[in-house]
């Protein structure tokens with residue numbers, strides 16, 4: 001097994017081969033002993049890291065995966081000469097699942113080329129693990145000039161509230177101990193908090209210092225920014241936050257201690273679904289995924305018509321808003337809405353501050369964004385839209401190409417990125433009026449309020465609240481900016497989803513041959529009909545999305561396209 005192709009030496013010399021000390025290799029083998037790979041298991045570092053059942057823990061083999069992730073984290077840390085993060089979570093998945101993701105030095109997702117290395121190592125049985133680690137070291141850390149494996153490594157990690165978390169942490173520590181890596185266990189954190197900490201640790205004492213690398217530092221940074229950007233505005237009525245009975249609950253309660261209350265010109269947050277004592281309650285009939293996919297409030301909701309509500313997912317990196325109207329009709333304000341709300345505000349503020357000509361603002365969406373949202377951004381807000389494939393890493397990279405890049409998946413994953421140029425322009429602009437001064441102060445505070453390392457439900461909801469306060473908007477006013485096209489998302493089980501290859505930011509199928517033409521024919525039958533199909537990156541299904549000008553038509557279109565997929569997928 002090899003992790004990369006051998007490269008030719010620039011000096012025409014063979015690349016040196018490093019042999020790791022026998023005691024270290026023995027420690028890798030010994031440390032892995034309690035975590036064997038179950039026979040027949042295959043693992044894949046997917047859109048959101050590794051994720052699987054953790055119940056009957058040793059059968060699932062997630063402990064083996066986590067052990068190998070410890071080794072990858074060690075090598076990655078040496079490669080980047082920086083601290084790497086490991087987060088143990090399965091986000092919105094059921095309580096008996098768990099998973100793991102790696103966090104790169106700037107708090108971003110693991111570089112894609114390393115995902116393959118993580119997959120290879122995860123699929124390596126224990127008796128070959130030490131040798132595979134040595135090969136990994138040789139392939140990624142050793143060349144003719146440098147022997148990076150001699151660098152010290154540092155890893156920080158945290159977990160969500162799942163019952164399997166503490167056990168999986170022991171597997172991670174066993175790997176880090178085996179390869180003598182220094183680490184800090186941050187205990188329970190939301191995923192975005194861990195990303196924040198990684199970025200803080202790696203930028204400490206630099207001109208790009210992100211903040212204090214502690215949980216307290218996270219709350220203080222956000223609370224200070226929130227107070228500044230509120231600037232005497234008032235938030236109307238309380239916000240009910242459904243925390244999916246996950247880690248978001250204790251963390252949001254902690255943040256509330258740092259925020260001024262509604263009476264003090266701050267915010268009244270009602271935390272609900274905060275039961276972290278019964279681990280089985282996690283994501284059960286509540287949370288962002290439930291609300292988005294079922295298009296309804298959690299059954300436990302006691303909200304009254306017009307009440308502003310939002311739901312986080314199990315690791316608090318995703319948020320959607322919603323309310324019910326007087327006739328008890330449910331209205332979802334999803335990621336597309338949060339993106340447009342944020343973009344309107346940031347565009348307004350740059351205009352008032354007189355710096356709009358210097359900054360290119362854009363919105364990044366996926367094909368799942370509602371057609372009405374895309375049209376609103378382009379035609380009403382007159383801002384450019386980039387469409388990328390599914391998965392936050394794609395959106396994140398595209399957003400980084402704007403000065404102010406607002407990105408959100410429809411399901412509520414997202415944030416805003418400010419380029420170095422934007423930060424410089426915003427920080428250096430000299431105001432010529434009190435209005436400009438206020439706008440600049442608000443923009444500066446937004447840079448701190450928004451967790452630019454990664455989408456962060458808690459930071460996103462504070463940002464949304466601030467904008468609603470500035471605009472004096474109720475959820476209904478917000479919804480009235482544009483009306484969503486009725487839509488339907490269905491998952492189709494097929495024999496082999498890998499035959500469905502998508503192109504054009506996943507909006508078209510290039511294989512199997514003929515499938516796209518059939519989908520096109522279906523779409524033409526409906527007013528505003530748009531549909532696409534793509535293989536999921538996280539589940540063994542093909543997802544079909546359809547929208548049209550009425551609910552019945554959107555549903556008909558979805559089921560017709562699902563039939564097309566079944567036809568081509570039944571082979």
Ligand SMILES: CC(=O)N[C@H]1[C@@H](OP(=O)(O)O)O[C@H](CO)[C@@H](O)[C@@H]1O
Pocket residue numbers: 047048368390391392409411413535536537538539543
């Ligand atoms: C339609 C949809 O919601 N897809 C989700 C889902 O990806 P799929 O590749 O569609 O399974 O999980 C991803 C990871 O959480 C998330 O980024 C994405 O938005």
Ligand SMILES: [Mg+2]
Pocket residue numbers: 091092313314315316317318
């Ligand atoms: Mg999540």
